Amino acid sequence: MKKLLIVFALLFAMPAFADDLDQYIQLLKTDLRAQAKDIISKGMMTFTDEEAKRFWPIYDSYMVERGKFLDARVAVILDYADNYDKMTDEKAQELLNRRFEQLKLRNKLDEKFRPQFATALSPRRLVRFYQIQHELEVMMELRAISQIPKMKWWQSE
Secondary structure (H helix, E strand, O other): OHHHHHHHHHHHHOOOOOOOHHHHHHHHHHHHHHHHHHHHHHHHOOOOHHHHHHHHHHHHHHHHHHHHHHHHHHHHHHHHHHHHHHOOHHHHHHHHHHHHHHHHHHHHHHHHHHHHHHHHOOHHHHHHHHHHHHHHHHHHHHHHHHHOOOOOOOOOO
16 A cells, blocks of 8 residues: 555656656556556455466456557547647547547456456455556556646637
């Protein structure tokens, strides 16, 4: 829990979006993902040997596919950054559509993997895993949205 709080506190020490986008994206893609297994292990308290043997291969596959989702999210952020000073209504609508499509795909990913995780964990432990996983995802999303400048709605065309 202490490590989770430290990671959360560090969310606000991110580089500015416009100043160092490459460094920001690298941190978004690797920082919490690199620590995810450790955070999950500690949050689950203990895995039995049998649970670990069943769970981690499923989790690794899940993270590979989830990485594709994160890459698509980063692509939208990069597209937004590239168009920030010249945003049109059409581009804004495209970015919004892409984001909502990503959210749909993200839900499909969980629908695909939830039955697999259920073969490795009891229902209560599965709920606990999803709670911890959700916290990690919220922190990553908070990191992203806290560093991205808001749309200039007052911009003339």
